[in-house]
Structures are given as structure tokens and as C-alpha cells.
Amino acid sequence: MVRPEIRSGYRVTIGIECHVQLKTKTKLFSAVGNDAREAPANTLISHIDLGMPGALPVLNEAAVVLASRAAFALGTKPQPFSKFDRKHYFYPDLPNGYQITQFYDPIIKGGVVTFDVAGEQRQVRIHEAHLEADAGKSTHPVGRDYSLVDLNRAGTPLLEIVSEPDIHSSEDARAYARELYLLVRYADVSDASLYYGNMRFDVNVSVSKTDELGTRTETKNLNSFRSVEKAAEYEIDRQIALLESGEAVVQETRGWDDSKQETFSQRGKEEAHDYRYMPDPDLPPIVLSDDMIAEFQKSMPLLPNIYRDVLKHLGLDLATIETLIDSPANTKLVKNVLDESDAQHAKRVANWLVNVSTEDDDDSQQSDNRVSAEAAIKLSKMVSDNKLSSTSAKEIWQEILVQGGDPEALAQSKNLLQVSDQGEIASIVQAVLAENPKAAEDIKNGEMKAIGFLVGQVMKQSKGKANPTLAQAVIKAQLGL
Amino acid sequence: MISQWDSIADTADQVLTGQVSATELVQRSLSTIADKQEYNAVIATIAERANERAKEIDTRVAAGEEVGRLAGVPFVAKDNFLAFGAETTAASNILKGFDAPYQATAIERLEAEGAICVAKANLDAFAHGSSTENSDFMTTSNPHDKNKVPGGSSGGSAASVILDMAPFALGTDTGGSIRLPASFCGAVGYKPTYGLVSRSGVVAMASSTDVIGPLTRTVEDAAIVMDVIAGRDPLDSTTIDRDEVSYTSLPNNLAGQKIGIIKEYMTDGLEQAVRDRINESVEKLRTAGAELVEVSLPSIELALACYYIIMPAEVSSNLSRYDGQRYGFSHPEAATLDQSYNWSRSEGFGNEAKRRIMIGTYVLSSGYYDAYYNKAQKLRTRLIDEFNSAFSRVDFLLGPTAPTTAFDIGANIEDPLQMYLTDIMTVAANLVGIPGISIPAGQAGGMPVGLQLLAPQRKDRELLGLASETEKILV
Numbered sequence: 001m002v003r004p005e006i007r008s009g010y011r012v013t014i015g016i017e018c019h020v021q022l023k024t025k026t027k028l029f030s031a032v033g034n035d036a037r038e039a040p041a042n043t044l045i046s047h048i049d050l051g052m053p054g055a056l057p058v059l060n061e062a063a064v065v066l067a068s069r070a071a072f073a074l075g076t077k078p079q080p081f082s083k084f085d086r087k088h089y090f091y092p093d094l095p096n097g098y099q100i101t102q103f104y105d106p107i108i109k110g111g112v113v114t115f116d117v118a119g120e121q122r123q124v125r126i127h128e129a130h131l132e133a134d135a136g137k138s139t140h141p142v143g144r145d146y147s148l149v150d151l152n153r154a155g156t157p158l159l160e161i162v163s164e165p166d167i168h169s170s171e172d173a174r175a176y177a178r179e180l181y182l183l184v185r186y187a188d189v190s191d192a193s194l195y196y197g198n199m200r201f202d203v204n205v206s207v208s209k210t211d212e213l214g215t216r217t218e219t220k221n222l223n224s225f226r227s228v229e230k231a232a233e234y235e236i237d238r239q240i241a242l243l244e245s246g247e248a249v250v251q252e253t254r255g256w257d258d259s260k261q262e263t264f265s266q267r268g269k270e271e272a273h274d275y276r277y278m279p280d281p282d283l284p285p286i287v288l289s290d291d292m293i294a295e296f297q298k299s300m301p302l303l304p305n306i307y308r309d310v311l312k313h314l315g316l317d318l319a320t321i322e323t324l325i326d327s328p329a330n331t332k333l334v335k336n337v338l339d340e341s342d343a344q345h346a347k348r349v350a351n352w353l354v355n356v357s358t359e360d361d362d363d364s365q366q367s368d369n370r371v372s373a374e375a376a377i378k379l380s381k382m383v384s385d386n387k388l389s390s391t392s393a394k395e396i397w398q399e400i401l402v403q404g405g406d407p408e409a410l411a412q413s414k415n416l417l418q419v420s421d422q423g424e425i426a427s428i429v430q431a432v433l434a435e436n437p438k439a440a441e442d443i444k445n446g447e448m449k450a451i452g453f454l455v456g457q458v459m460k461q462s463k464g465k466a467n468p469t470l471a472q473a474v475i476k477a478q479l480g481l
Numbered sequence: 482m483i484s485q486w487d488s489i490a491d492t493a494d495q496v497l498t499g500q501v502s503a504t505e506l507v508q509r510s511l512s513t514i515a516d517k518q519e520y521n522a523v524i525a526t527i528a529e530r531a532n533e534r535a536k537e538i539d540t541r542v543a544a545g546e547e548v549g550r551l552a553g554v555p556f557v558a559k560d561n562f563l564a565f566g567a568e569t570t571a572a573s574n575i576l577k578g579f580d581a582p583y584q585a586t587a588i589e590r591l592e593a594e595g596a597i598c599v600a601k602a603n604l605d606a607f608a609h610g611s612s613t614e615n616s617d618f619m620t621t622s623n624p625h626d627k628n629k630v631p632g633g634s635s636g637g638s639a640a641s642v643i644l645d646m647a648p649f650a651l652g653t654d655t656g657g658s659i660r661l662p663a664s665f666c667g668a669v670g671y672k673p674t675y676g677l678v679s680r681s682g683v684v685a686m687a688s689s690t691d692v693i694g695p696l697t698r699t700v701e702d703a704a705i706v707m708d709v710i711a712g713r714d715p716l717d718s719t720t721i722d723r724d725e726v727s728y729t730s731l732p733n734n735l736a737g738q739k740i741g742i743i744k745e746y747m748t749d750g751l752e753q754a755v756r757d758r759i760n761e762s763v764e765k766l767r768t769a770g771a772e773l774v775e776v777s778l779p780s781i782e783l784a785l786a787c788y789y790i791i792m793p794a795e796v797s798s799n800l801s802r803y804d805g806q807r808y809g810f811s812h813p814e815a816a817t818l819d820q821s822y823n824w825s826r827s828e829g830f831g832n833e834a835k836r837r838i839m840i841g842t843y844v845l846s847s848g849y850y851d852a853y854y855n856k857a858q859k860l861r862t863r864l865i866d867e868f869n870s871a872f873s874r875v876d877f878l879l880g881p882t883a884p885t886t887a888f889d890i891g892a893n894i895e896d897p898l899q900m901y902l903t904d905i906m907t908v909a910a911n912l913v914g915i916p917g918i919s920i921p922a923g924q925a926g927g928m929p930v931g932l933q934l935l936a937p938q939r940k941d942r943e944l945l946g947l948a949s950e951t952e953k954i955l956v
Binding site (some may be wrong): 057086284 | 562563569571576579581582583585680681682683684685687688689715716717718719794795797798800801802804806807808818822842845846847850854
């Protein structure tokens with residue numbers, strides 16, 4: 001570790017390239033299924049994905065729509081004119097010998113991502129974002145003299161989002177990565193499952209004591225926010241240590257070893273490819289009219305910062321807001337509850353949701369909420385109307401969240417409905433007062449804390465179904481207070 | 482030359498009315514191919530599948546079913562078309578043994594109208610050449626003189642038509658590869674507007690100039706084939722809408738047509754006898770009432786240089802997929818991935834493919850891209866402007882298809898630059914994307930001369946009309 005006083009003498013500069021897998025039904029250039037998660041190897045392929053002679057790419061319009069949405073999510077508009085280029089290199093999982101990407105005229109130019117880190121606003125400008133086809137997957141079985149290639153992923157549409165070097169700490173790098181994740185999920189551009197590698201980050205780090213940028217390294221293929229932060233942190237320390245000992249930072253591509261929590265050298269600059277970019281003559285340019293762009297904009301879902309404002313107005317604290325924000329389904333539910341009822345119910349539902357939210361890096365169990373705003377409001381109203389204790393409400397909430405269903409019917413079948421019948425409670429209170437004359441006397445003498453004990457006795461006798469507020473009122477009434 | 486084939490329309494009509502069977506036509510085709518084997522026009526026949534299809538067509542005709550406007554008509558496809566029933570090699574060692582898993586759209590459309598592919602024609606490997614001498618397998622002979630080349634790269638296709646093997650053949654034209662062999666063999670060769678015929682299923686050479694078209698004995702035959710294969714294809718995003726009117730419904734008026742003679746094509750390096758035939762054609766057109774004027778396209782002299790940058794760039798990219806990993810030739814002794822790449826490609830590609838890969842790789846390299854590729858693209862834009870401006874003054878353009886008649890086999894093989902010059906009068910149309918046609922305009926020294934006619938983009942029907950009328954007065 002570099003000592004803080006030495007470290008503070010350096011300015012850290014970080015830029016991030018992020019690959020996002022777009023949630024189209026079919027691949028970018030072929031009419032083959034795009035969901036390679038569970039498919040046996042080499043079953044989602046066509047003559048186009050295999051790079052057969054005479055095969056021509058045909059652009060999937062859905063990918064253009066999603067990229068356009070991403071443009072709005074990144075605070076800009078899609079370009080009215082963009083086109084595809086070929087990036088050449090030989091590798092067995094790249095069947096054509098070139099990747100189709102957008103080098104000269106990307107679909108997104110500019111943009112900005114705005115987010116908070118510990119209450120302070122950060123802005124990271126977007127340099128550009130381009131559409132490209134993913135390569136296949138190579139595996140190299142240990143101890144074997146062959147490698148295996150699976151082309152199911154070949155041709156999957158990716159959007160590569162390239163930031164400007166506007167990030168200056170590993171913590172901010174993590175926050176930026178998370179914000180991109182939120183943006184593409186809220187914009188409904190990508191499933192963005194980190195678990196399935198739908199989002200991958202390449203982190204460019206340099207350090208310098210002057211205004212001039214230092215030599216940078218690029219650590220590739222990070223697949224969690226934590227590894228983005230750790231890899232950046234590791235590189236900052238490593239580079240400063242090198243410079244402090246009089247050595248130079250080598251411009252290179254590095255990998256991340258998650259078990260050792262270290263970056264390692266993969267490829268030096270001298271081994272860098274000349275990709276021989278060339279316009280792809282098989283694909284006409286993407287031309288978007290003003291009307292089309294306006295149409296895309298109209299169909300934009302609400303973005304995280306809008307929801308953050310909504311949640312802030314409910315009086316929720318920052319930690320609760322950020323936990324909720326991790327799930328678009330949750331925030332949408334809270335907003336729907338707000339729109340269809342009021343802030344009191346929305347806040348209660350928000351708090352229920354936070355208690356069952358998962359960690360931000362573990363999104364393998366992503367699923368939509370089964371609970372409707374209508375059911376959530378109904379459940380919340382039962383609490384407000386004293387029909388259900390808050391403990392019982394949480395129990396029912398857990399159930400309808402997973403299985404759906406009507407909260408009232410569920411409360412009834414579980415025998416959780418509170419007794420709010422004055423007469424019934426009055427007779428229980430009568431019995432309890434008779435059994436506990438000392439406590440009754442204490443209360444009369446002004447020792448109000450004993451009332452809690454009596455309410456507890458009423459709850460016990462009613463097997464938890466008595467409405468505690470009502471019980472307290474009846475106790476006071478019977479004691480003449 | 483009297484042909485054993487009637488016009489395509491008449492032949493199909495005879496099949497549909499039961500005067501001749503598709504099986505007989507396929508037999509006629511296959512036996513002619515066998516008789517004229519020594520010309521090396523054909524790499525492989527598709528006998529089994531052709532006979533099966535013929536039988537099926539005959540059954541359907543007998544049953545009174547709809548069969549199509551090319552019922553039973555045999556044809557030959559250049560071996561860079563993916564087709565069932567025989568290997569698709571593009572005359573290259575690296576694709577030897579490749580069985581196509583799907584068919585070219587052009588083949589599919591012809592088959593849908595009842596045509597039957599009987600053989601795969603020889604070509605310069607990957608269509609790289611102007612003589613078929615660059616075929617990795619064999620050199621095709623000119624039907625008029627066995628010691629001369631048939632032109633290229635669709636040399637096998639042009640020769641097969643003139644050798645009477647089939648009523649028509651399919652070719653591809655990237656820089657002149659349909660028109661040039663048509664000129665050298667005395668056939669009609671039609672290069673449509675870029676994008677009018679789908680490239681899907683055709684081994685790519687230079688994607689931005691590749692087009693597909695017919696080689697036939699008459700313009701009428703070329704028109705009917707065009708009418709079947711033209712039009713948008715969801716498998717090729719560069720295809721364009723076809724003419725709503727049938728390409729067989731041709732304008733037949735020569736009088737008043739304004740035709741520009743390309744000045745730059747009538748000067749340097751043009752063989753005298755070829756010039757004479759072109760001048761005679763011009764006079765005949767004048768006599769028929771057409772208005773002929775000289776038109777200058779100054780940048781056309783740079784077209785060849787421009788073409789030999791853009792084309793190899795695209796070739797180097799398009800040939801990347803032939804890496805010995807998934808199909809085609811893979812070096813059996815390679816022990817590592819790098820060896821597999823290097824050895825498979827070194828042995829699988831011929832000299833011309835390697836030459837173009839190297840030139841293309843060079844012009845696309847970082848640091849050279851702007852000096853070569855980008856500059857060539859700018860010149861291409863200027864050429865397009867000059868042609869547009871010419872076409873604002875005239876309806877069509879005219880010139881020779883090639884500066885010479887067919888040359889001797891071996892004459893240019895050691896001199897790639899001299900060979901490239903053969904394309905000098907054809908490449909501009911490819912760079913500009915306009916339609917062009919070569920039709921026979923007599924002979925010089927016993928060898929055919931081709932007259933080239935060019936039209937603005939999408940004026941294919943008009944061009945076929947002009948060519949059809951011109952053909953009548955030249956015969």
C-alpha cells in the first residue's frame with residue numbers, strides 16, 4: 001500500500017469502456033436466438049454466424065431501437081447517421097476474421113452520466129457508444145491439446161459505452177459502473193445481468209503528479225462493480241509505487257485475477273493489433289429521421305434520477321433510496337402505489353421492499369415483482385385501518401411478493417385479521433383488568449408504562465388478533481382515564 | 482453460329498406444352514458438356530440433382546401443375562455461386578471439398594421458376610482475374626480458339642454459353658468479369674445496377690462492386706433471366722427495388738436516343754481492329770436514328786488505379802474467413818493455431834489471391850489508410866459525379882468492352898499489371914454502380930469484339946432495350 005501522503009500527491013485519471021449486451025430477441029445480424037445462457041454449444045448459429053461463404057449480415061432493427069434508447073439514457077440523442085465498420089483480427093471464435101463494429105461513425109456521440117457519491121454530485125461525460133457484434137466463446141481445457149469454440153454468443157448485439165477520462169477515484173469508478181448498470185436497466189436496453197456477463201467493464205487508469213496525463217494501463221473484462229473498484233485501486237497503487245521507485249508505467253493491457261485481487265500483464269503495446277478498420281460494404285448506413293428519433297424519445301421509460309427524486313419526496317433516507325433503486329421493478333411499484341394512492345402507502349411499501357432487497361452485485365435471481373400496486377395498496381390500507389398488525393403485514397408481504405395473490409384473502413386464511421370489534425375487545429379487557437388489579441391500580445396512579453403490559457395481556461388472550469391501539473383505548477376508558 | 486438452343490422463352494414454352502421434356506434438355510446439356518470437355522469450361526456437373534429436378538418438372542407438367550417461366554431450362558452457374566449437388570469451390574484450393582449448406586438467392590429464384598442448374602463453371606480463383614488462368618484447377622479455352630483465353634473471371638460461364646452447353650450461364654462482375662469474357666467469347670454479358678440482384682450465397686470478392694448477372698447468346702435471353710433474379714432480398718441489405726415493369730418488356734426505339742461515346746476509351750491502347758468495329762457500330766446506330774456525341778469523363782483514366790485499391794482492400798477482408806478452422810482446406814500437419822492459419826492459407830490460396838490480400842492489407846494499415854483507401858474513395862465519389870453529369874447530357878454511354886480481343890493463354894500471366902489493364906474499360910461501371918452490357922460487335926482477326934453500353938443507375942430496362950435494338954442492327 002502506498003502511504004496516503006504520497007498518494008495525495010498524485011492525480012488519478014480513469015476512463016471506463018463498458019460492453020452492454022442488448023436484450024434483443026435475435027442476434028445483431030442474423031435471425032437466430034440471442035439468449036445463449038442455457039443453450040447447448042453451437043446450437044444458436046446460422047450460416048451468417050458461422051462466416052460461411054456468401055453469407056451477408058442483415059441488421060436487426062431492434063438493436064437500433066435499444067441503442068437509441070441508450071442514447072437518451074446517456075443524456076443525448078442517437079446520431080441521425082451512423083454506419084458499420086470491420087475490425088480485423090484472426091481468432092477461432094471470430095468466424096469472419098473481422099468483427100462488425102462502428103469505428104468511424106458510432107450511433108452515440110457525447111452524453112453525460114450524473115450520479116452522487118456520498119452526497120456529492122459527479123458528472124462523467126460519454127465520449128461515444130457504438131453497436132458491435134460479440135465474438136464467440138473459446139475455452140481451453142487444462143492439459144488438453146485443443147481448444148473449444150462455442151459460437152452461440154457470436155453475433156450477440158453489444159453496445160460499447162466509452163467514457164471520457166472524467167473519473168478520479170476507484171470509488172467513483174465503481175459508482176459510475178453501477179450508474180451505467182442502472183441506466184441501461186431502467187431504459188430497458190439490457191437485462192444487464194452481471195452474473196451472466198451481460199455487462200463487462202474495461203478500466204483505463206493512469207496517475208500523474210502534473211497536469212499532463214500519465215501512461216495508462218487498461219484492465220479488461222471486469223464483471224462486477226466490486227472488481228472495477230478493486231482493479232482500479234490496485235492499478236493506482238501499483239503505478240504510484242512504480243513511479244516512486246523511479247520506474248516507468250508500461251502502456252499495456254492487463255487482466256484481473258479475482259482470487260488474488262491483483263491485475264496482471266496480458267499484452268504489451270508492441271503487440272497491439274493493427275485492426276485495419278474498413279467501412280463494411282455489406283451494410284447500408286443507419287439513417288434515423290427526426291420523427292423516428294422523436295418517437296424513440298417518447299417511448300423512453302423513466303430513468304433512475306427521476307425515481308430518486310420521487311423517493312426523496314417520500315422522506316426516505318439515502319441508503320433506503322439506493323437500495324430500492326437497484327431494482328427497477330421495485331421503484332416502479334413504489335411510484336405506482338404513489339400515483340394510485342398516497343405518500344403514506346408508498347413509503348410503507350418502499351420500506352417493505354427494502355427489507356427483502358438483495359445485494360447489488362448478486363443479480364442472478366433477477367425477477368419481476370409478482371405483486372401489483374393494487375395489492376400493495378390494499379395491504380397497506382389494512383395496516384392503516386388497523387385490520388392487520390405490521391408484523392402480520394410483513395408476513396403477508398413476503399408471500400404475495402413471491403406468489404402474488406390477494407392480501408385480504410391471505411390474511412383471512414392465515415387467521416391474521418385483527419379484532420377491531422369494540423364489544424369483543426371490551427370483554428377481553430374486562431377479564432384482563434380483573435386478573436391484574438395491581439397493574440390497573442398503577443395506571444390509575446399515573447404510571448402509564450404499565451398500560452403496555454396490559455395491552456400485551458389483551459394481545460395474548462386474543463391470540464394476537466386484537467388491535468393494540470384499540471385495546472389501549474378501551475383499557476383507558478374502562479379505567480375511567 | 483447456329484445454336485442447338487432456341488430462345489429461353491421458347492424453350493420453356495416447349496417444355497410447358499410437352500413438345501420436349503426437361504429430362505431431354507438436361508441430357509442435351511450434359512452430353513454437350515461431356516463432348517466439349519477439352520475446353521475446361523466446367524469444373525463439375527450436377528448431373529444427379531439436375532436429372533431429379535428434370536423428372537420432377539416433367540411430372541408436374543404432365544399433371545398440369547404450375548411450373549414456372551423457365552420450366553426445364555438448363556443453366557450453368559459460375560462456381561462462386563453456392564449451389565446444391567456439387568462442391569462450391571470458387572476454383573480455389575482452399576474451398577475444395579466445400580458442400581454448400583444453402584443456395585444463392587439467384588439460384589433459388591431461377592429454380593423457383595423451373596430452371597435447372599446442370600454445372601459449375603470455371604473461373605479465376607475467387608474471381609480474381611481477367612482470363613481464368615488464375616483458376617487453381619485449370620485454364621478455360623476460348624471457344625473460338627483453344628489457344629486463347631476466354632476472358633475472366635466468368636470465363637467458364639461465357640465459354641459454356643458459346644460452346645452451347647446451356648441456354649444461359651450466371652456470372653459475377655466485380656470489375657468487368659461478366660462483360661469482359663462476353664466480349665472475348667462473343668456472348669451477351671449483362672452487369673446490372675449494383676444491388677439489383679442479391680449477392681446472398683455468392684462467394685464475395687469486393688462487396689461494394691460485386692454484381693450478379695447472366696451470360697447469354699441474345700439480349701432477349703439476358704432480359705428474361707434478369708426478370709427472374711432481380712429485386713430486393715431480405716438476405717442482402719444492399720439490394721434495391723426492381724423495376725415494376727418486366728425486364729422483358731423492352732423499349733424498342735433507337736431514333737432520338739442520345740448516346741455518348743466515351744472519349745477516353747477511344748484513344749490510348751485501343752487495338753485498331755477493335756476501334757474499327759466500334760466505329761462501325763456507331764455509324765449503324767446513327768443510321769438507325771440515334772444521336773451520337775463524344776463525351777469526356779476525365780477521371781475515368783484513374784478508375785483502374787482506384788479500383789485496384791478499393792477492390793484488394795475488400796478482398797483482403799472478405800478472404801479472412803478462409804482460415805482452415807470451420808470448412809474448406811485445413812492443413813493436416815499444423816500443430817498449433819498459428820501454423821494452422823499460416824499453412825492452410827499459404828497452401829490454400831493461389832498467387833493472385835495472396836497478391837490481393839497483401840495489397841489490401843497494406844492499403845488498410847494504419848498510417849496508409851488515408852493515403853490510399855480514403856483517397857480512392859474520394860476519387861470514386863468524383864467518378865460518380867462525372868458520370869452523373871454525363872448522364873444529364875446523354876441517355877447512354879458507349880465504348881469498347883476491352884482494348885483488345887482475346888489474348889493467347891500465357892501471354893500476360895507473368896505480368897500482373899498488364900493483366901489488370903484488361904479491365905481498364907469495365908471497372909468504372911462497377912465503381913459507379915451503373916448497369917452495363919457487352920454485346921457482340923463483329924470480329925477482329927477471327928476473334929469476337931464486344932461493344933459496351935452503359936446507362937444510369939436503375940435504368941436497366943432501358944439499357945436492355947437499347948442493347949436489344951443495337952443487337953438487331955449489328956448482326
